[in-house]
Amino acid sequence: MPLSNHHVFLSTAPTTEEPQIHYDHDVPHEDEERLENLFKSLDVDGNGRIDIHDLSEALRNFGVAHEYAQSFIERADINKSSDISLAEFVHYVKEHEKNLRLSFSHIDKNRDGKIDLEELIRGFNELGVDVEVEEAQKLLKRMDQDGSLEISYNEWRDFLLYAPYTNIHDLIRYWRHSTVSNFNSQDFIDF
Ligand SMILES: [Ca+2]
Numbered sequence: 001m002p003l004s005n006h007h008v009f010l011s012t013a014p015t016t017e018e019p020q021i022h023y024d025h026d027v028p029h030e031d032e033e034r035l036e037n038l039f040k041s042l043d044v045d046g047n048g049r050i051d052i053h054d055l056s057e058a059l060r061n062f063g064v065a066h067e068y069a070q071s072f073i074e075r076a077d078i079n080k081s082s083d084i085s086l087a088e089f090v091h092y093v094k095e096h097e098k099n100l101r102l103s104f105s106h107i108d109k110n111r112d113g114k115i116d117l118e119e120l121i122r123g124f125n126e127l128g129v130d131v132e133v134e135e136a137q138k139l140l141k142r143m144d145q146d147g148s149l150e151i152s153y154n155e156w157r158d159f160l161l162y163a164p165y166t167n168i169h170d171l172i173r174y175w176r177h178s179t180v181s182n183f184n185s186q187d188f189i190d191f
């Protein structure tokens with residue numbers, strides 16, 4: 001008996017996750033809107049799917065190194081079509097942001113929703129990562145978009161969105177080596 005297309009599609013998917021994602025039930029409305037808008041801004045040619053050309057161009061504009069475009073697509077592309085649908089995008093980003101939320105609260109010791117310099121240094125030290133005050137200040141400034149000298153969760157989330165990691169040590173490494181910031185993307189430090 002031939003399998004239905006639906007069945008074939010699911011059985012060849014590399015994960016057991018349902019590819020058609022009904023994300024409207026567990027994502028707050030404003031998040032849904034944010035993710036849809038973000039999707040649109042990354043879908044540079046506007047054809048409703050994010051492929052490597054779209055993402056390379058978009059990330060170049062954000063000052064994110066090219067290699068992260070490919071790994072982002074690989075991680076989010078559930079059905080291995082080499083591009084990302086809105087459903088795949090929302091699914092991946094939502095999961096990624098859950099991890100980012102956890103790592104943020106790990107460093108935000110006093111739970112006020114912001115990471116200040118002292119927390120950053122203490123958090124790094126507790127994780128066994130040595131950081132000089134001077135570098136900590138630079139790291140903080142790199143992520144701090146509004147000049148408050150603290151990192152809000154939204155700043156953390158937006159900065160680490162394209163980091164292909166869930167582990168906090170890897171996220172910190174990405175942060176230290178990334179040049180995503182207020183200056184131009186031509187000054188990449190390759191690592
Ligand atoms: Ca596209």
Ligand SMILES: [Ca+2]
Binds near residue numbers: 079084
């Ligand atoms: Ca796909």
Ligand SMILES: [Ca+2]
Binds near residue numbers: 108109111113115116
């Ligand atoms: Ca705090």
